[in-house]
Amino acid sequence: MAFSSENLAQIHARIAAAEQRAGRAAGSVTLLPVSKTFGVDVLREAAAHGLRRLGENKTQEIKSKSEPLADCGISWVMIGHLQTNKAKEAARLADEIQSLDRLDLALALQKRLEIEDRSMDALVQVKTSPEPSKFGMAPEAVAQFLQEVAQQAPRLRIQGLMTLAINDPDPEQVRACFRRLRELRDALAPAAPAGVSLARLSMGMSGDFEIAIEEGSTEVRIGSLLFGGRDYAAK
Ligand SMILES: *Cc1c(COP(=O)(O)O)cnc(C)c1O
Numbered sequence: 001m002a003f004s005s006e007n008l009a010q011i012h013a014r015i016a017a018a019e020q021r022a023g024r025a026a027g028s029v030t031l032l033p034v035s036k037t038f039g040v041d042v043l044r045e046a047a048a049h050g051l052r053r054l055g056e057n058k059t060q061e062i063k064s065k066s067e068p069l070a071d072c073g074i075s076w077v078m079i080g081h082l083q084t085n086k087a088k089e090a091a092r093l094a095d096e097i098q099s100l101d102r103l104d105l106a107l108a109l110q111k112r113l114e115i116e117d118r119s120m121d122a123l124v125q126v127k128t129s130p131e132p133s134k135f136g137m138a139p140e141a142v143a144q145f146l147q148e149v150a151q152q153a154p155r156l157r158i159q160g161l162m163t164l165a166i167n168d169p170d171p172e173q174v175r176a177c178f179r180r181l182r183e184l185r186d187a188l189a190p191a192a193p194a195g196v197s198l199a200r201l202s203m204g205m206s207g208d209f210e211i212a213i214e215e216g217s218t219e220v221r222i223g224s225l226l227f228g229g230r231d232y233a234a235k
Pocket of ligand 1: 034036057079080164205206207221222223224225
């Protein structure tokens with residue numbers, strides 16, 4: 001499958017239109033291309049089109065892609081559920097994690113980041129949807145978690161929050177998830193611990209990113225709309 005610069009242009013146009021509709025500044029929303037299941041050939045083309053920051057949901061997949069793409073200058077962003085025993089790989093391979101959702105993971109990452117002598121940007125994943133299949137921290141737990149990370153895992157530089165909205169045909173159900181994340185951020189920001197920023201809100205995917213932008217998203221994570229349908233069996 002070849003990389004489609006038309007898809008990329010269309011997504012940028014839709015992001016710009018949504019920013020304008022929402023009365024937000026042009027360029028206030030970043031695109032995070034989600035490259036999971038897509039092969040290194042298309043990602044090499046994507047990098048040539050300037051897409052050098054890519055979201056993946058498995059450390060194993062970052063590992064297998066980062067070697068053949070080592071010359072492309074790609075920065076990998078972990079967006080999927082991370083088991084604590086994969087913290088070592090994540091701390092080595094990823095520049096950022098958006099799926100930080102519990103203290104034991106934060107502590108495991110801190111330990112590995114000390115060994116690697118580096119730090120990592122992080123977003124706290126919050127569960128805003130009632131679906132049991134969705135990961136994330138309960139909204140009520142985030143305030144305390146921010147304090148704990150600031151004190152016990154300072155190599156994680158918290159930059160904001162991330163969520164996945166409910167899968168629901170009713171756009172108002174989806175909107176409610178995004179709104180919950182923004183309201184949580186607005187409530188927590190004034191008392192955020194030193195060194196913790198809540199400026200970023202990563203929310204919105206191929207099917208719902210325009211609603212997310214209307215609700216204050218600063219980063220949309222888009223896979224299938226950019227790269228085409230995913231074939232999990234083939235990869
Ligand atoms: C796969 C994935 C996306 C992108 O999904 P699309 O619907 O293909 O745009 C975004 N966020 C997370 C956490 C994902 O796992």
